[in-house]
Amino acid sequence: MKLNIRKADVDDLYFLVKIDLKDEGITTDTDNIMSPQERLEHREKIRTFVMDEDRGALILEDQTNKVGTIMYCISCRDKEYPWKTIFNELDRNLFQEDGRFLEIFLLWVHPSYRRIGHGTELKLKVEEEAELHGVNLIYTHTEERNMHVIELNNKLGYKEVRRGPIWDSVVRVSLIKHI
Numbered sequence: 001m002k003l004n005i006r007k008a009d010v011d012d013l014y015f016l017v018k019i020d021l022k023d024e025g026i027t028t029d030t031d032n033i034m035s036p037q038e039r040l041e042h043r044e045k046i047r048t049f050v051m052d053e054d055r056g057a058l059i060l061e062d063q064t065n066k067v068g069t070i071m072y073c074i075s076c077r078d079k080e081y082p083w084k085t086i087f088n089e090l091d092r093n094l095f096q097e098d099g100r101f102l103e104i105f106l107l108w109v110h111p112s113y114r115r116i117g118h119g120t121e122l123k124l125k126v127e128e129e130a131e132l133h134g135v136n137l138i139y140t141h142t143e144e145r146n147m148h149v150i151e152l153n154n155k156l157g158y159k160e161v162r163r164g165p166i167w168d169s170v171v172r173v174s175l176i177k178h179i
């Protein structure tokens with residue numbers, strides 16, 4: 001069956017929020033109960049992925065269902081962010097002159113569609129988005145124990161640049177790919 005990849009729009013917002021709130025990581029978060037205000041703020045954050053020109057989301061779908069997504073943003077290694085990042089720990093020479101790069105925010109494929117190449121398709125499509133934004137480096141991270149995702153990234157030419165906690169105590173592997 002042929003699947004389609006398209007840019008997300010505002011009609012996909014409910015799906016994107018639902019997927020982002022799924023706790024499907026290797027390490028589960030038992031404290032992930034949000035107040036109504038936190039849910040509203042989270043929805044607005046995800047909304048930027050369909051509204052902001054420096055962010056985006058791609059949807060993988062069959063004829064009737066959304067079965068995957070990848071969300072990304074154009075970030076800058078030299079910018080100060082109001083949340084914890086590790087970008088300034090990475091060698092400045094890895095980045096293009098203006099410090100910009102594409103950061104993968106989330107990759108998700110429905111369990112029935114996993115391990116048959118759809119994650120690869122989404123990641124390759126996001127490389128096209130990086131080129132459209134004039135950036136030559138893609139950054140992603142995943143939990144150290146998430147070997148399937150690490151293997152996928154290695155297969156696609158990503159190189160490990162850091163291993164350690166980022167915003168909590170979970171060890172994450174940071175990977176980059178030059179395109």
